[in-house]
Amino acid sequence: MHLAIRMVCMLPLAASLLGQEATQASLHGRTTQGRETECPLRHTSVKAAISGMVARVSVIQEFQNTLAEKIEAVYTSPLPHDAAVDRMTMTVGSRVIVGKIKSREEARAIYQAARDAGRVAGLLDQQRPNIFTQSVANIQPGDAIHVEISYVETLRYEEGRFEFVFPMVVAPRYHPRRVTDAARVSPPLTPEGTRAGHDISVEVALDAGVPIGNVASPSHPVEVLWANASRATVRLKDQQTIPNKDFLLRYESAGGKIQDGVLAHRSAKGGYFAVILEPPHKIGAADASPKELIFVLDTSGSMMGFPIEKAKEAMQLALGGLYSQDTFNLITFSGDTEILFPQPVPATPENLAIARLFLNSRSGSGGTEMMKAIRAAFEPTVGSGRVRVVCFMTDGAVGNDMEILAEVQKVDPALVKLSQASDPATQIEIRVLLRDASSATLDALRALGFTMSKPPGSDLQAGGKIAAGKLVELARLNAVRFVIRTAPSAPR
Secondary structure, eight states, X not given: OOOOEEEEEEOOOOTTGGGOOOOOOEEEEEOTTOOEEEEEEEEEEEEEEEETTEEEEEEEEEEEOOSSSOEEEEEEEEOOTTOEEEEEEEEETTEEEEOOOOOHHHHHHHHHHHHHTTOOEEEEEEEETTEEEEEEEEEOTTOEEEEEEEEEEEOEEETTEEEEEEOOOOOOOXXXXXXXXXXXXXXXXXXXXXXXXXXXXXXXXXXXXXXXXXEEOSSSOEEEEEEETTEEEEEESOTTBOOOSOEEEEEEEOOSSXXXXXXXXXXXXXXXXXXXEEOOSOOOTTTSOOEEEEEEEEOSGGGTTHHHHHHHXXXXXXXXXXXXXXXXXXXXXXXXXXXXXXXXXXXXXXXXXXXXXXXHTOOOOSOOOOHHHHHHHTOOOTTOOSEEEEEEEOOOOOSOHHHHHHHHHTSOHHHHHHHHHSOTTOEEEEEEEESSOOHHHHHHXXXXXXXXXXXXXXXXXXXXXXXXGGHHHHHTOTTEEEEEEOOOBOOO
């Protein structure tokens, strides 16, 4: 008869909490007679392969059952909260267990049945978004245990800097009495003055796809071996490093201009590729595309006070960021709609001063008649050649929200962009493919000069030439599904 001993493995806790340092990550157990024992964690190996913005991480931890009895081990580890775990294997002696994804209840039932039957079995369970628990039953005396978890995650990116994080600690937390799984997410703390005793190795194969620089870890000493300007291997300098804190790796894009790269991958499931476009750290006026910025501000009663003041503050900052080649306009609405300039105007000091005075005079009062402002904001400036950006500031407290969304969806961005880039008088040849068009839509197309046709086996079509200045009218016909344009013809 073998005693069934339940063993619990916990990765170390944050050393700064409760005045105690991190515990050793090991398998702790207790017999039914109350005798405690230990199955130590020998080593943790972390290998990450970063391709562009995606990291594939493999974590292997080695344990050993030093007892003369079979054990059941429960192993708790932290992982990134947004990681997708897609593979788990446990090697116990000569036996390899490959995990299968099941519902929590079904997986537990399968595991418990195998355990009670005396078979070697494993279970991976997510306790929290960033805490996973693995169980393995009926580990024979003297057997070595290898646990491997594999997951994928996207890197963090902010202000030109990439960041990869591998968590090494499970932070202690307060548990009210109603928490029923506290033991599974709260490893024991070691006494003050002691620390975790197992070692860890970390290796990151970095393929950024574009040239990078300033590769460093603010948490651990590392060595960086460069293959070329975009590829490097990063390792912990001390392979016996004790995991008392999370491992952080940061690096930056190296160029001051737009960079591009292509990463390719092939597997049994097929081929994949990723295109990377890395913006420069800073963009000056000479490099920026001219834009047309339309501000729409809700000045209704529900925006009174703090909301409208913060909206005005944000708009003032945006006005200050305009370049001389940009144009802008201000639209406000409450019970009615006010438009500052008849057309968007250049961002000159004089025009910006008028806009700031207009903005400062706005306050919250009245109703929220949004539709007229929506239509005014989407009325393009024909032939401007600028990128049009509509900045809409509102609390959205209206009952006709679906009607407003439907109005926005009527506008075909491709036609609006074409109308902005062309001279208003330019005649453009258009072929429109229609599906389930109403008689009103067909009448509107005929009024714009289109003729109808229906080739065999095709949808109903409308063709003709239209002035660029009337493209917006075409864009508002929401029955239009596809628009194909030939080369523009000269003005008549």
